Amino acid sequence: MKLLVVEDDDRLRRNISHILQKERYQVIQVATAEEALDYLAVEDVDLLLLDWMLPMMSGVTLCKTVRQQNFQGAILMLTAKGEAEDIVEALDVGADDYLTKPFKLEELLARVRALLRRAHKTVEQTITIEELTLHKDRRQFFYQQKPITLTKNEYLLLEFLFLHKGQIVSHEQIATHVWGFDYTVSNNSVDALLKLVRKKIDTPSAPSRIENIRGLGFKMRNS
Known part of the structure; x- marks a missing residue:
């Protein structure tokens, strides 16, 4: 604890x-x-x-x-x-x-x-945003009740956005959660990881489920 x-x-x-x-x-x-x-x-x-x-x-x-x-x-x-x-x-x-x-x-x-x-x-063990659900105890994401295959870093990034649903998180906050305090990670590396995650959770022709807040960071789209 x-x-x-x-x-x-x-x-x-x-x-x-x-x-x-x-x-x-x-x-x-x-x-x-x-x-x-x-x-x-x-x-x-x-x-x-x-x-x-x-x-x-x-x-x-x-x-x-x-x-x-x-x-x-x-x-x-x-x-x-x-x-x-x-x-x-x-x-x-x-x-x-x-x-x-x-x-x-x-x-x-x-x-x-x-x-x-x-x-x-x-403690809340599941967090749902639209058709995506995080099972924290299983460390697994589901889309329409079907499991999503994610790498460790992809999972950590999406988990961080879910845990801070409704909030804007910065490149630096994401980098710290995914890679830790001991690593210097560029914004481009964070953007590349975001792109990989978006490919796995977004629907073609629809706005990305991860919203880009210009100049501030990112948050999960909830509508």
Whole structure:
């Protein structure tokens, strides 16, 4: 399970990350909402531990933003605010649970385990866009219920577009998801891979199912 800890207090962030890593979770830690958004643009996480009082962008705003971007993981809000109206606000924008500071690390672990159990049971295993369906558990795409044969990179590209349906993704985001952070990949390489995928999923004489948003990137066409 991959967890993203967003906390600007360095000591608290390190302590939380350390205790979670001891429980064998994969933990990524960042100090700002902007860093969190950059990471979530290219990677999936199972649970977001989110401090309310972040610099520049508050945890509540970040929570609302990632939910609007179709983030499917669990969100645990960490807050020094204990008033009922504050708690309601956090839950209304998409938090699954909250923990009031100061808290015991044992209680934090219990909340994390509960949220991950719940998320694991309810996670969406299929995503359908028109006649195309992604079965995430099988890592397989289907067109009109018939399997599509894709190479590894073709699958990763199409998977990334499906996971971000309704959103525009850039050449750089696609390259990072398909080839990883350690490789420098040109826009031409991404375009060539897109062309191969389009040949396998598009219908002749119809607009491509992968829409080119000039100057910005690409997204799946949903109509």
